[in-house]
């Protein structure tokens with residue numbers, strides 16, 4: 298039996314018998330604990346996919362499949378993700394101020410659609426606590442041997458007009474730990490955040506961060522929503538190119554819930570299988586209109602959906618919802634099938 302079959306038959310039923318956020322915390326607690334235990338890390342190694350190296354932004358990735366933002370928002374289990382065989386990890390979204398996020402329940406499963414809806418609202422420990430955690434990890438000698446991206450966003454209480462200062466605070470605290478930094482302007486669960494994708498606002502934000510980045514010279518990426526109009530997308534790409542942005546992450550979750558029966562629908566961002574086609578379209582549109590490298594995110598849950606994104610022009614891939622449904626065997630399945 299393959300690792301994905303074993304997960305689907307024995308592990309997923311246990312996790313899915315729990316409320317989604319409880320299951321998430323349980324899985325993360327196990328991985329956090331495993332991160333401190335050499336024998337547990339060795340056991341997780343059994344899921345490693347074969348090497349398939351790739352260099353992008355001058356960074357070496359052992360394989361092209363990363364963990365998407367939001368799974369390990371606070372960076373608590375980096376050694377475990379590396380042991381499981383991810384080619385890179387993106388922690389966050391981290392905000393300048395610690396925040397609790399929206400009231401629970403705020404994650405919903407749709408097994409028939411292999412989808413999730415979430416309206417977490419950037420629950421995270423805040424940039425200073427995450428920076429302290431990463432510093433202590435580095436000092437402990439357990440820093441993972443794979444690239445780490447850090448995804449930053451705006452604190453809810455910061456007015457949208459002051460967004461750039463909020464991002465800058467997180468950027469200053471976290472950049473030293475990041476192989477690349479992502480400006481998340483596309484989460485649907487922080488009021489007005491997506492207005493930062495608008496021309497003037499994005500230009501101001503990106504300029505401010507790049508000014509601060511002159512000494513550190515980290516690759517800065519922008520993560521976009523799949524609900525943009527093509528004309529908006531072209532404008533975003535132009536702004537990114539003008540300001541030396543290293544790449545685009547396409548895409549975040551969608552507000553298009555057409556795939557979900559109305560009676561079961563919930564407010565929030567939809568991810569997983571129903572997002573697959575839309576995000577592939579965005580990858581295609583980006584590579585057609587610009588030379589910016591793309592990290593694809595959205596509905597990748599097996600070989601076909603991964604190949605589709607690469608054929609659309611993506612350089613690297615990220616998984617989240619597909620990993621929840623398919624489990625740790627997914628990485629080997631995809632890398633072997635590419």
Ligand SMILES: Cc1cc2nc3c(=O)[nH]c(=O)nc-3n(C[C@H](O)[C@H](O)[C@H](O)COP(=O)(O)O)c2cc1C
Pocket residue numbers: 365366367368370389390404413415417419448481484520548549550567568569570572594595596597615616617618619
């Ligand atoms: C529960 C949950 C929380 C998420 N949190 C974040 C986040 O904090 N920041 C972010 O940029 N994306 C976040 N995302 C979006 C994912 O990173 C990813 O872009 C999106 O889910 C599409 O990929 P998928 O279909 O493989 O899940 C979250 C997604 C889910 C399902």
